Amino acid sequence: MKHDQHGISRRGFVRGSVVGSAGLGAPVLLPLVAASAAESGSPDTPGSVPGASFTDQSAALTPDRTVATACQFCNSNCRLNVDLKADRIIAVRGEDGDPVQNGQVCVKAEMMPQLVYNKERLTTPLRRVSGKKGAANSKFEAISWDEAYRTIARKLLHLRDTGQVHTIANRTTGRMPRGTGSLVGRLFAMLGSPNNTDVGPVCNDAGGNALAATFGLGNFTNGYGIDGATGKDDLGSARHYLFLGTNQAETHPVTFDYLLRERKKTKATLTVVDPRLTPTGAAADRWVAPKPHTDLALLLGMLHHIVEQRLYDQEFIDRWVTGFGELRAHLAKHQYTPAWAAKVTGLPAATITAMAEEYAGAEPAAIFCNAGISHQLGAFDTYRVLTFLAAVTGNIGKPGGGCNFMHNTWPGDLHLPPLEAETPERREALPVGPDYFAESILTGQPYQLRAVITQGNPLVSSANTTKVRKAFEQLDFYVYTGLFMEEPATYADIILPVCSGLEMEGVYMRRDDRAIRWQDQVVDRVGQSRPDYEIWIGLAHALADLDTRRPAKEWREAFPKRWMDYKNLWADFVKHTPGAGGMTRERMSKRTEPLRWPCPTPEHLGVSTLYLDHPSWYEAAESLDAAHRGKRFLTPSGKVELTTPALEKSLSTAGHTALPIFYTHPEVTGAHPTVAYSKKLVTSPINPQALTHPVRLGVPGNGDVHRTFPLMGMTGRPSVVHFAEMTHWTPTGKQLNGIRFIQIHPKTAQRAGIADGDDVRVESPRGAVRGTALFWDGIRPDTVFVPNTFGPAQKVGDLFDDPRYEPANTLPDDQYYDNLSGQQAYKCFACRVVKA
Numbered sequence: 001m002k003h004d005q006h007g008i009s010r011r012g013f014v015r016g017s018v019v020g021s022a023g024l025g026a027p028v029l030l031p032l033v034a035a036s037a038a039e040s041g042s043p044d045t046p047g048s049v050p051g052a053s054f055t056d057q058s059a060a061l062t063p064d065r066t067v068a069t070a071c072q073f074c075n076s077n078c079r080l081n082v083d084l085k086a087d088r089i090i091a092v093r094g095e096d097g098d099p100v101q102n103g104q105v106c107v108k109a110e111m112m113p114q115l116v117y118n119k120e121r122l123t124t125p126l127r128r129v130s131g132k133k134g135a136a137n138s139k140f141e142a143i144s145w146d147e148a149y150r151t152i153a154r155k156l157l158h159l160r161d162t163g164q165v166h167t168i169a170n171r172t173t174g175r176m177p178r179g180t181g182s183l184v185g186r187l188f189a190m191l192g193s194p195n196n197t198d199v200g201p202v203c204n205d206a207g208g209n210a211l212a213a214t215f216g217l218g219n220f221t222n223g224y225g226i227d228g229a230t231g232k233d234d235l236g237s238a239r240h241y242l243f244l245g246t247n248q249a250e251t252h253p254v255t256f257d258y259l260l261r262e263r264k265k266t267k268a269t270l271t272v273v274d275p276r277l278t279p280t281g282a283a284a285d286r287w288v289a290p291k292p293h294t295d296l297a298l299l300l301g302m303l304h305h306i307v308e309q310r311l312y313d314q315e316f317i318d319r320w321v322t323g324f325g326e327l328r329a330h331l332a333k334h335q336y337t338p339a340w341a342a343k344v345t346g347l348p349a350a351t352i353t354a355m356a357e358e359y360a361g362a363e364p365a366a367i368f369c370n371a372g373i374s375h376q377l378g379a380f381d382t383y384r385v386l387t388f389l390a391a392v393t394g395n396i397g398k399p400g401g402g403c404n405f406m407h408n409t410w411p412g413d414l415h416l417p418p419l420e421a422e423t424p425e426r427r428e429a430l431p432v433g434p435d436y437f438a439e440s441i442l443t444g445q446p447y448q449l450r451a452v453i454t455q456g457n458p459l460v461s462s463a464n465t466t467k468v469r470k471a472f473e474q475l476d477f478y479v480y481t482g483l484f485m486e487e488p489a490t491y492a493d494i495i496l497p498v499c500s501g502l503e504m505e506g507v508y509m510r511r512d513d514r515a516i517r518w519q520d521q522v523v524d525r526v527g528q529s530r531p532d533y534e535i536w537i538g539l540a541h542a543l544a545d546l547d548t549r550r551p552a553k554e555w556r557e558a559f560p561k562r563w564m565d566y567k568n569l570w571a572d573f574v575k576h577t578p579g580a581g582g583m584t585r586e587r588m589s590k591r592t593e594p595l596r597w598p599c600p601t602p603e604h605l606g607v608s609t610l611y612l613d614h615p616s617w618y619e620a621a622e623s624l625d626a627a628h629r630g631k632r633f634l635t636p637s638g639k640v641e642l643t644t645p646a647l648e649k650s651l652s653t654a655g656h657t658a659l660p661i662f663y664t665h666p667e668v669t670g671a672h673p674t675v676a677y678s679k680k681l682v683t684s685p686i687n688p689q690a691l692t693h694p695v696r697l698g699v700p701g702n703g704d705v706h707r708t709f710p711l712m713g714m715t716g717r718p719s720v721v722h723f724a725e726m727t728h729w730t731p732t733g734k735q736l737n738g739i740r741f742i743q744i745h746p747k748t749a750q751r752a753g754i755a756d757g758d759d760v761r762v763e764s765p766r767g768a769v770r771g772t773a774l775f776w777d778g779i780r781p782d783t784v785f786v787p788n789t790f791g792p793a794q795k796v797g798d799l800f801d802d803p804r805y806e807p808a809n810t811l812p813d814d815q816y817y818d819n820l821s822g823q824q825a826y827k828c829f830a831c832r833v834v835k836a
Contacts, residue, residue, distance in 0.1 A: 014104045014106050014254055063083035063085055064084055064086065065084055066084070067081075067082045067084065067521075068082075068589075069082060069502060069521075069522050070519040071108065071109050072112070072508055073108040073723040073726070074106075074108065075255075075510050076253065077508055077510030077517055077594055078095070078101050078104070078105050079094065079095035079098060079101060080093070080094070080095075080105065081093040084522070087523065087524075089117075089522065092112065092113065093105070094254075095592055097593070099225055100224045100225040100255065101254055101258075102254075104254050106253040107721055108721070108723060108727060111732050112500070112502055114732060115500035115726065118729065118730070118796075120485070120729060120795065121483060121484065121497070121527065122482065122483060122489075122495060122497035123497055123529060124143075124497060124528045125142070125144065125148035125495065125496055125528070126142060126495040127141055127494055127495075131490075132473070133472065133473050133491045134472065134473050134491045145538065146542075148494055148496060149539050152494060152542070153542040153546050155477050156168055156543070157543065157546055157547055161548075165193050165424075166192075166426070166427050166447060167447060167448060168193040168449075169193070169195035169197065169437060170184055170196050170197065170452070170453045170454070171452070171454045171455065171456060172196075172197070172455050173198075173454075175455070175456070176532045177507075177532055177533050178508070178516075179533065179573050180536065181414075182413040183416075183533055183536040183559070186416060186419060187536060187539065187543075190419070190550070191543075192424035192426055194427060194429035194690075197430075199456055201432065201433035201434060201817075201821070201822035201823055202456075202461045203371075203374070204371060204374040205374070206374050206383050206818055206820070206823045207369060207373070207383050208405070209380055210380055210386070210405075211383070211387060213384065213641070214388075214635075214641055214642070215635065216635045217624075217634055219514055220402075220403075220404050220512045221396065221404060221609070222234050222366065222399070222400070222402035222404055222608065222609050223235060223596055223609065224236070224255050224259075224510075224512075226608075227399060227609055228608070228616075229615075229616035230608075230614065233400075234608045234609055235402075236261075236262030236263075236265075238362075238365060239362040239363060240268055240271075240359060240362030241263070241268060241271070241365075241368065242273075242359050243270065243271065243273065243274075244295055244299075244369050245273065245370055245371065245373040245374075245827070246368050246369055247280045247372075248370070249279035249280040249720070250278065250279055250280070250717060251370060251406075251720075255512070256280070260283065268362075269285045269358060269362070271284060271285065271358065272287045273288050273289075273298065274287070275292050275779065275783045275785075276776065276779040276780070277289070277776070286351075286355070288351055288355070289346075289347075289780050290345035290346060290347050291668060291669070291712065291780070292712050292783055292827050293376050293665045293827055294345045294672075295372075295382050296385060296660065296662055296663075296664065297336075297345050297662050298344075299389065300334075300336035300385060300660075301338040301356075302356035302359070302389065303385060303392070304336045305337075306356050306360045306393065307331055307392065308332075308337075312324075312393055312394075313392065313393055315394075317391075317392060317394075320639050320640055321391050321392065321640045321642060322637055322639045322640065322641050322644060323641060323644065323659075324392065326659060327388065327392075327642050327643065327659055334661060334662070337349075338352040338356070344670070359389065364395055364398050365395050365401060366395070366400060366402055367386055367389065368405075369386065369404070369405045372827060374823055375824060375825060375827045376664075376665070376823070377663075377674075377816050377817065377818055377828075383405060386403055386405075387403050390403050397609065397612050397633075398609065398612070399608070399609050402610070404512065406511075414577050414580075415576040416576060417572060417575075417576055418576075420554075420557065420558075421554040428446075428689070429690040429691070430446070430447075430690065430691070431684075431690060431692050432684050433822025433824060434462070435464075435467075435468055437458070437468075437471065438462070438814075441474055442470060446691065450476040452477070452478050453478075453479040454480060455481050455482070455498075457487060457488055459486075459488050459491075459791070460487055460789065460809065463809050463812040463813065464810070464812065464814035465767075465806075466766060472488065478491055478493055478494075479494045479496065480495050481496040481497075481498050481532065481535065483497070483500060483529075483726065484729050485793060486791065490793075496530075497526075497530070498530065498531065498532055499526070499530060501519065503521060503523060503524070503529065504519075504521055504531040505519060505521045505566050505567070506518075506519055506531070506566045507519065513596060514596045514597040516597060517594045517595075518585055520589075534564050537559045537563055537564055540556075540558065541555065541556065541559065543555050544556050567585055571585070578623060579597055580597060581604075582595075582600060582601045583595055587602060598620040599620070600619060604616065604619065604620065607620045611633055613632060618630065618631075618632075651685055653683070653685055654692055654694050654695065655697060656695070661673075661698060663675055664701075664828075665828045666701050666702075666705070667709075667712065667813070667829055667830040668701075668712060669712060670701075671701045671702050671703045672701050673700065673701060674699050675696065675697055675699060676695065676699045677694075677695050678696075680693070681693060682694055684820070685820070686820045686821060687822070692820070705830040708832070709763070710782075710832060711748070711782060711783065711831050711833065712828050712830065713764065713784045713831035714785055714826070715785075715808045716788060717789065718740070719737045721737040724789055725789050725794070728794040729796050731799065734797035734800055734802055735800055738797040740772065740790050740805050740808075741771065741772055741774035742762060742774060742786055742787075742833065743774050743779050743784065743785035744760075744775065744776065745783075746775040748833075752834065752835070753835060754834075756774070757774075758835055759771075759772060759773075760773045761835075762786055762811060762833050763831060763834065764810075764812070766811055766813060766829075767810040770803065770805060770806070771786065771787075771805070786811065788808040790807065790808065791807050792807075809826065811829050812824065812826050812829045
């Protein structure tokens with residue numbers, strides 16, 4: 001596929017630097033003519049003026065000062081140099097001194113100030129006064145922070161004192177300042193509740209779980225840019241890129257642009273696996289479109305071919321891999337041949353063998369994955385097979401290689417000083433995934449939640465949204481924290497306003513390759529909003545005032561007020577977090593590039609390639625745990641573990657095997673093997689603090705659902721414009737992409753009597769959502785793409801007459817999920833499309 005075949009240009013998803021007399025990047029906000037010059041100023045555009053900027057030497061638009069911060073709308077972790085005049089933001093620029101960022105930002109950078117200057121912002125704590133939970137006419141009154149804290153504290157203490165502390169739950173989100181989750185975890189430990197959860201089941205937990213099981217750490221294995229330890233480029237040195245379920249051109253535009261720049265030098269090939277053509281696929285040498293939710297079959301077919309044809313790295317396997325013989329026998333026993341995989345995926349067998357040979361033959365080769373793999377019923381097992389591919393070909397612990405699974409969070413916690421106060425024993429947590437909060441509230445199984453605090457938006461992000469909405473209508477006590485009156489806010493008893501990223505200092509992490517930036521506060525906080533870490537410290541002090549069982553001193557010592565200043569909180573994180581000793585604020589503030597974890601000392605350069613056979617990695621590994629001394633891989637054996645008796649025994653409790661067998665979602669067409677869930681609950685082998693339902697794998701499927709709902713639907717990000725729900729609250733976000741375009745193949749649409757641009761309904765057995773039909777040749781005829789992150793509360797779009805949409809996650813079935821990682825299965829649901 002030629003790179004220009006679909007008219008895709010890098011300029012469509014990133015904005016380059018416009019170098020003026022000061023040598024600075026182009027302002028995004030000021031003025032439009034400058035951005036236009038940047039877009040048109042390519043060498044092949046006659047009459048263009050590369051680098052033209054008409055704000056230079058403008059008295060009114062020359063900034064008084066510039067503050068360095070970080071964009072928080074994706075994991076590219078771009079530095080934003082924010083120009084201010086009279087304390088107002090007038091421009092946002094990239095960082096020329098970062099060779100990965102290369103001075104660039106994408107369209108979302110200008111939306112960061114739009115979160116600050118936004119008339120819809122929450123500015124004071126609110127208390128419910130009247131109205132049924134969830135009703136549009138719900139009324140709230142402003143209260144003080146002290147009153148809000150005390151109201152919440154009284155409820156939590158009442159539940160604890162009446163033996164119901166386990167019915168208190170919290171769910172964090174990726175938007176929070178780093179380390180807030182550690183504060184929440186400490187508070188919940190002191191209360192005695194086990195149900196402090198994170199965003200993992202709706203994000204990307206499965207990849208990290210699989211990486212940890214195979215290699216020892218649950219992190220993206222390689223880094224963007226130069227590895228300080230070796231002086232060599234890491235991911236840019238790959239000779240082959242295998243992308244599965246990741247549309248980086250729209251989800252990670254700036255780091256993807258770095259890969260494309262380096263690819264021009266190395267002539268690396270790029271294969272993109274996705275049921276629909278995206279800007280990422282358009283940049284590829286090979287784009288393949290399997291059926292949704294069949295990646296596990298594709299990968300097993302590739303692995304079988306590599307093993308059968310002896311395309312593996314025997315020397316690496318002999319020295320560093322355990323379980324290869326068992327893997328060979330497993331693949332042969334189940335006959336996971338390319339021909340078999342072709343029947344499951346709908347791809348030609350020759351394509352599967354060509355992909356396997358290209359991956360195994362390139363040295364090095366890098367795998368990249370994102371939500372397209374995570375949001376599957378078999379997410380953990382699919383990721384595990386990907387780790388096997390890297391291991392048997394020797395593409396792990398090598399610059400330019402690795403398993404680069406997006407969105408892995410910091411390993412465990414950022415660690416606080418040891419808690420000196422005694423903590424009560426806690427009973428088991430609720431089962432992992434998909435949204436067991438709703439199940440617990442509605443059925444009382446295994447017990448009923450009574451108080452929930454969230455930092456995200458479960459009424460847009462959770463599968464089977466209708467069910468989740470019913471649960472929050474019945475929830476006894478709910479605290480919503482956020483920037484706007486999002487969908488959950490109308491269900492809340494207490495609403496707490498938080499700061500946007502430009503209103504606080506802290507760190508932001510490119511969780512992909514563990515790269516961290518220090519961000520300075522750019523502008524004053526809006527109204528009475530507070531950062532999340534300050535909210536939880538304030539709540540702890542309210543508990544100190546009201547708790548009649550635990551001495552107030554214990555709460556106050558556990559949450560010292562000095563942590564209200566994030567510099568002090570971060571200093572304690574650095575001091576106590578394994579592998580973070582060199583990541584001081586002072587050091588990061590001086591850098592134009594982020595600093596990668598692990599970085600154990602001020603002299604250490606940070607680790608780019610995990611498991612690299614190099615002294616810098618061994619030093620970092622030992623800093624994580626003294627038991628790792630001398631280990632290359634941080635597994636019990638010190639090697640890559642494909643299968644071991646201990647791993648097999650552990651996974652078997654949940655119905656899985658260390659060497660995965662094929663199964664898929666029952667709503668994939670073709671009646672493939674699927675799963676059946678037991679009603680009993682067992683301890684999760686992946687999340688041992690929680691429960692899970694064991695499964696039987698390989699249960700025969702049937703096609704009954706497709707008699708009424710013949711198509712397969714999948715959800716995903718609308719475009720490069722949007723990131724989660726927050727961008728929908730900006731004028732730019734709604735102006736550029738306020739319409740939900742339902743991507744459907746023209747032949748499929750025509751059979752249903754649908755014209756391009758028609759208002760349509762996508763219907764599944766769970767419900768229906770509206771959108772506008774967008775004919776797209778680059779999607780499988782049996783598949784429909786429904787953009788997510790739209791929600792009915794997003795009133796900013798009213799300015800452009802954008803419809804208010806029901807969440808796309810009304811359509812997926814929460815009954816089916818990955819019982820190991822808890823991942824929700826958004827990437828396949830039976831559906832039909834009808835003219836509205």
